[in-house]
Amino acid sequence: MPVPAYTFLLLSGALFTMGAIGFLVRRNPLVVFMCIELMLNAVNLAFAAISRYLNSLDGVVFAFLVITVAAAEVVVGIAIIVQVYRAGRQMDVDGLDLMKE
Amino acid sequence: MVVGFAIVAAWELVTAAGVIGFRRPIYNALALVGNMLGLAVLFLMLNAQFLFAAQVIVYAGAVMVLFVFIIALMNPESDVTLGPARGSEWMYGIVFGLIFAALLGVLLVNQGLTGRSGPFTPEVINAVGNVQSVGTALYTTFLFPVEVTSVLLLIAAVGAVYLAMRRIR
Numbered sequence: 611m612p613v614p615a616y617t618f619l620l621l622s623g624a625l626f627t628m629g630a631i632g633f634l635v636r637r638n639p640l641v642v643f644m645c646i647e648l649m650l651n652a653v654n655l656a657f658a659a660i661s662r663y664l665n666s667l668d669g670v671v672f673a674f675l676v677i678t679v680a681a682a683e684v685v686v687g688i689a690i691i692v693q694v695y696r697a698g699r700q701m702d703v704d705g706l707d708l709m710k711e
Numbered sequence: 712m713v714v715g716f717a718i719v720a721a722w723e724l725v726t727a728a729g730v731i732g733f734r735r736p737i738y739n740a741l742a743l744v745g746n747m748l749g750l751a752v753l754f755l756m757l758n759a760q761f762l763f764a765a766q767v768i769v770y771a772g773a774v775m776v777l778f779v780f781i782i783a784l785m786n787p788e789s790d791v792t793l794g795p796a797r798g799s800e801w802m803y804g805i806v807f808g809l810i811f812a813a814l815l816g817v818l819l820v821n822q823g824l825t826g827r828s829g830p831f832t833p834e835v836i837n838a839v840g841n842v843q844s845v846g847t848a849l850y851t852t853f854l855f856p857v858e859v860t861s862v863l864l865l866i867a868a869v870g871a872v873y874l875a876m877r878r879i880r
Contacts, residue, residue, distance in 0.1 A: 613716045616822045618757070620815060621720050625727050625746075627811040631804040632731035640736050640782060644743050647774065648730055651750050654762070662757040666829035667836075667848045670759050671856075674849070677762075677769050678860050682867035684774050688781055689874035695785050 618659035625652035637702050639691050643684065650680045716756060722749045740778045747771045758833045760841040 629648030636642055654673040661669025695701060726749060729742030751766040836844045849857055 612712045613756070614822065615824050616818060617716065617720075618753070619818055621723060621753075623811065623815045623818060625723060627808055627815075628724075628727040628731055630811070631808050634807060635731065635800045635804040637800070638736055640778065640785075641730075641739050644730055644739055644778065647743060647770070648727060648746065651747060651770070654766075655750060655753060658754055658757045658759045658762055660824065660826070662759065662833075663824050664826045664828050665832045667831045667844060668829075668852075670762055670845055671848050671853050673759075673762055674765055674845070675853075675856055675860055677765050679863065681769055681774055682863050684777060685867050685871045686874070688777060689871040692781065692785070693874055693877070701785075 615659055615663040619656055622652045622656040622659065625649075625655065637704060639694075639701060639703050640688075642703055643687055643691070647680065647684070650676055712756070716753075719749050719752050719756070723753070736782050737779070740775060740782055743778070744771055744775045747775065758836065758841070761845045764842075 626649050629645045629652060632645035632648065633642055636645060654676055657669040657673040657676070659669075661667060661673075723746060726742045726746035730739050730746060733739050733742060747766060747770045751763045751771065754760075754763040754766055831844065839847075
């Protein structure tokens with residue numbers, strides 16, 4: 611095993627950080643969703659790496675469940691975004707305060 | 712293996728920067744497709760062939776096609792046309808990035824994995840087959856989470872149909 615485990619974890623942490631920064635910085639709700647996907651992917655990488663280096667299958671199963679939950683989350687999230695768009699609101703996460711009214 | 716990992720890791724970081732950096736949402740989506748395909752290659756390196764297939768089919772296939780369709784349908788504005796930025800977003804982003812860089816530094820100090828090692832070495836998994844071993848774990852040890860996930864998917868499908876039929880002001 612020439613590549614040590616912590617390099618995978620470092621890459622996973624770097625990807626998660628970039629996703630989180632994008633989540634905080636971007637204002638288009640679709641791009642914010644993509645950044646969430648980036649973070650979930652980074653966590654999946656950590657799961658798969660730990661699963662491989664500890665000779666276990668639990669991490670692979672967790673990553674599979676994360677993929678499933680992410681697919682469900684994207685479906686509902688995009689349905690809400692499309693509804694807001696059809697209501698003629700501005701596509702800016704800072705301007706989305708429908709719940710306040 | 713090391714060289715391949717370095718290439719894929721660099722590709723992952725570049726495409727992740729593209730997801731954050733490009734101004735037009737369609738470019739963000741395409742960068743994310745590249746990122747997910749690179750991640751699938753990393754799963755192959757980690758001897759997780761089942762995750763590789765799931766990643767390509769579910770993420771790079773289904774989820775990203777949904778994103779690209781919605782972007783094509785809505786033609787959302789880029790961040791530039793959304794009006795003046797508040798300026799505080801970048802401050803939050805930089806603060807969060809610094810906190811996480813510190814956490815990654817801790818990871819560099821503690822390099823070893825100290826967990827208890829399990830029985831599923833690559834030889835054992837490859838003797839049975841990767842999909843077979845993951846499927847056995849899914850439908851024996853993790854049967855209840857799998858069933859809960861199926862209920863979750865059903866709720867998501869019903870919720871999406873409900874949201875699509877309903878008109879909000």
